[in-house]
Every structure is written in structure tokens, then in C-alpha cells.
């Protein structure tokens with residue numbers, strides 16, 4: 030997802046007997062479905078894991094502006110340009126909400142951004158794939174936002190109050206993102222042969238990276254157990270991925286496109302689709318920095334930050350002068 | 357009338373595009389959001405002006421046909437809006453100079469005797485006043501910020517200064533529009549523009565550039581080299597796939 034491989038404590042989940050009284054009381058609140066608020070006591074590991082997850086999520090929103098921003102200047106109609114701009118603007122807003130949520134845990138946005146720019150922080154692997162034709166704007170909204178929604182709807186139930194509330198706000202906007210994406214796809218498949226080919230090409234390229242968004246298979250997901258126990262994570266990677274496949278394959282068929290996974294079949298008994306896993310070696314390579322766009326994305330973010338330093342410093346200096354003058 | 361509407365719509369189309377080029381690359385997230393707002397307003401205004409231009413022309417062209425299927429010599433925007441973004445200081449100064457002109461221009465056009473023109477101007481003037489408020493505030497703060505922010509803003513105003521005069525130059529079409537009661541002469545605005553400009557520059561501790569040489573041509577279709585490159589990007593899809601509907 031937008032936070033695919035969040036490191037947790039790295040230890041196995043403590044049993045109730047192994048916990049201190051404070052930890053036990055905390056776990057009881059979580060189990061009762063209570064929200065944890067910034068001023069409440071929380072285990073150190075809970076705080077650290079949350080900071081990692083929320084900041085990865087925030088970074089993903091911010092880096093996520095780039096692949097769609099790549100087509101804003103080439104949007105084919107004034108209306109499409111406006112819709113795409115509004116959509117990317119929402120993602121910047123999501124980044125802001127999430128950095129604010131992270132700041133309630135005692136970290137600063139500036140430090141988190143430094144971590145991102147220095148390559149110490151992760152963001153979703155999906156944004157390291159390129160957007161190569163206009164149908165990618167459809168496929169990103171439909172598949173990438175579609176996958177994000179599955180996760181973010183679940184995260185509205187996460188145990189940390191500010192994170193949960195950020196998700197509620199974000200989910201309201203996400204359905205517009207997915208809808209505008211699907212709408213582009215509908216126009217493309219109803220269009221000329223070239224447009225239909227663009228749509229198929231976009232789907233073929235983004236299908237597997239979209240499956241990777243949910244993170245590695247549960248059996249290899251080393252940090253999930255503790256996050257699930259703390260309800261920082263509320264759905265397993267495999268559950269999310271299955272849900273995505275089940276909702277997306279009928280949509281592909283509705284569009285009249287070919288399903289990239291030729292072996293995908295619906296099990297009439299369970300109602301679920303079987304599907305082929307994405308190439309997990311590729312996934313881990315992308316996380317390590319070897320995706321097709323990792324270097325470009327980081328270069329773009331660093332350039333924006335460095336080139337903008339004088340602007341931020343200028344505003345800060347002006348504000349300081351005003352405070353001094355007011356004293 | 358058609359040409360007058362193109363002048364209005366091409367300004368917002370071209371500047372809206374330039375501003376959108378920053379998407380995801382601005383100095384701070386809050387600016388990404390603010391720039392998107394401005395660009396969205398300008399694109400919305402473009403749809404109104406060019407939509408009416410297409411109607412008035414009566415050749416079955418809509419706003420998209422006018423935006424995406426004309427070549428540079430048919431564009432009627434001021435040169436200042438096609439100037440490249442360069443650094444963020446240039447972008448903000450370009451926006452400020454344009455907003456200052458645009459806001460007054462729209463306020464004047466709100467006196468139009470043509471209801472359709474008046475209707476569009478009345479809607480746009482509210483957005484323009486918000487844009488002007490924002491850009492004025494940033495010019496003042498950056499002019500009075502650090503030595504570097506001050507010098508960048510001074511450099512920007514000097515680089516853009518030759519493109520200010522064109523905003524207030526009356527030509528035959530302006531005189532015709534004035535006589536027809538559609539829009540007052542641009543030159544009417546100059547004293548108000550100068551007054552507001554001087555106030556803001558002095559609050560920003562910036563020096564008003566000397567000289568009044570004006571680069572002209574945009575309003576009659578003679579543009580800078582930059583516009584052709586911008587259109588090559590912007591119009592790529594409708595040009596490459598003329599039969600497609602998006």
C-alpha cells in the first residue's frame with residue numbers, strides 16, 4: 030500500500046502475561062476499539078511504528094504527485110486538465126494532513142522530509158513506475174487510487190485517532206479520484222483504435238505494480254503481526270490484494286480489455302478470483318531503489334526542495350522581522 | 357468581438373498552463389496547493405472566454421478547439437504570460453504584475469454593455485481579486501525577507517518590466533471595443549496600475565525599474581519563441597490523434 034513494508038518492533042508480539050501493567054491496559058483499550066490520542070500513554074514501539082507508517086503514507090502522497098503531474102501539461106482538453114490538476118492538488122493536501130498526523134507523535138515535518146530527500150525513508154513502490162501514455166491517467170486513478178481506497182477505508186478503523194481521522198477525510202476525496210480515472214478509461218475504450226491500444230498498454234503495465242501496492246505476501250510479511258495487534262494495520266496484505274483483484278477483474282471485463290493475468294479464474298464456490306502473484310523480486314528491487322523512476326522521482330523532489338530554499342527562508346525571515354517589530 | 361474574447365481567454369489559457377507546470381515541483385506543499393488553485397481558476401476562466409469566442413465566431417469551434425487547434429500566430433495573449441517560469445521569484449512576479457493588470461481590467465469590463473461579456477467578467481473579477489491579494493502579499497514578504505529573496509524579486513521585476521507596457525497599449529481593436537461599449541480602453545487603467553504598483557513595490561522595498569520600453573506583439577499574434585514550445589506540449593494529443601475524443 031502507500032506504506033508497504035513498515036518496520037515494526039522487529040520482535041514477536043508480547044503475550045498479555047509478558048506485558049507490563051501499563052502495556053496491558055493499553056492493549057485492552059485497543060482491543061475494546063478505543064482510539065488512542067496524542068496525549069495518551071503509548072508503548073515506544075507503537076509510536077515508532079506509527080511514525081514510520083504515517084510518514085511513508087505522507088511521502089507516497091507527495092511523490093505520487095509526480096507521475097500524474099507528468100501529464101498535466103499534456104492533458105487533451107481543458108476539462109481533463111482541470112480534473113487532473115484538482116486530483117493532484119488533493120494528493121498534496123493528503124500529504125499535508127498526514128504530516129500533521131505524524132507531527133502529533135512528536136516528530137517534525139521538516140525532519141521527515143529530510144529523511145525522504147536523503148533516501149532514508151520509503152514511499153510506495155507504485156510511484157516508481159512511469160506514466161507513458163494518456164491512458165495511464167485513467168489507469169492510475171482507477172487502479173492505484175482504487176487499491177489505495179481499499180486500504181484507506183480499512184484504515185479509518187485504525188487505533189490512532191489522528192491517523193484514523195485523516196483517513197476519513199482522505200477517503201471522501203479518493204472516490205472522486207477513482208471515478209475520474211475510470212471515466213478516462215471508458216472514454217479511451219470507446220474511442221479510436223489507438224486510444225483502445227493506449228488503454229490496454231496502460232493496464233498491462235500497471236496491473237502488476239498495482240498488486241504490489243498491498244505489500245509482500247502475508248507469509249513473508251515480517252512486521253505485520255505486531256502492527257495488527259496494535260490495530261495500526263487492520264487488514265492483511267493478502268486480504269487487501271484479494272479484494273482488489275475481485276473488484277477489478279469484472280471492471281476490466283466491463284471495459285472490454287484483456288486481463289493481464291491470463292490465468293485468473295473465478296472460483297464459483299468462493300466467489301474469489303485466483304490470480305498470479307506479481308514478481309516479488311522486482312518489488313524488492315524497486316524498494317531498494319532500482320525501479321524505473323526511483324532516481325528521477327528523488328531528483329525531482331530534491332530539486333524542488335533545494336530550488337525553493339530561498340523562498341522558504343525568505344518567508345521565515347520576513348515573519349521573524351515582523352515579530353521583532355511587534356515587540 | 358471575437359478577437360477581443362481571444363485576448364481575454366488566451367491570457368488565462370497561457371498563464372494557467374505556465375502555472376500548472378509547477379505542479380509537484382514548487383518550494384513547499386502549501387504552494388503546490390495554492391498554485392493548483394490559481395491554475396484551476398484560470399483554466400475555468402479560459403473555458404468561459406473561449407467558449408463565448410467560439411459562439412461569437414459561429415464556425416462550430418468550442419473552447420477546446422480554440423485552445424488546442426490554433427497555431428501560435430493565432431494566439432492573442434500578452435507576451436508576459438508566456439514568459440517561462442524560470443525561478444519561483446519570476447513566477448510570482450509575473451503573476452503579481454498580471455494580477456494587478458487583470459483585476460483592474462476585469463473591473464473595467466464589468467461596465468460592459470454586452471451582458472455575456474459582463475457576466476464572465478463579473479465572475480472572474482472575484483477570483484482575480486483573490487489572486488492579487490495573494491501575489492501582493494508574497495511580493496511584500498519576499499522583498500522584505502532575506503537578502504537573497506530580495507535580490508531575486510528585484511531581478512524578476514527587472515526582467516519582466518519590458519513586458520508591462522504592452523498591457524496598456526491601445527490599438528484599433530481596443531478603440532473599436534471601447535466605442536461599441538464592450539470594454540474600456542486598456543490605457544485607462546495605467547494610472548491606477550502605477551499607483552498600486554508603486555505602493556506594493558515600496559512595501560516590498562523593491563525598486564521600480566527605470567525606462568518604459570515595451571515589448572509588444574502578443575496581442576496581434578507575434579509571440580516570443582517560448583509560446584511555440586508551450587503549444588507543442590499542450591496541443592500534442594489533440595494534434596497527434598485528431599479523431600480521438602477524450
Ligand SMILES: [Fe+2]
Pocket residue numbers: 090119120123199
Ligand atoms: Fe491520496
Ligand SMILES: [Fe+2]
Pocket residue numbers: 120174202203206
Ligand atoms: Fe488519490
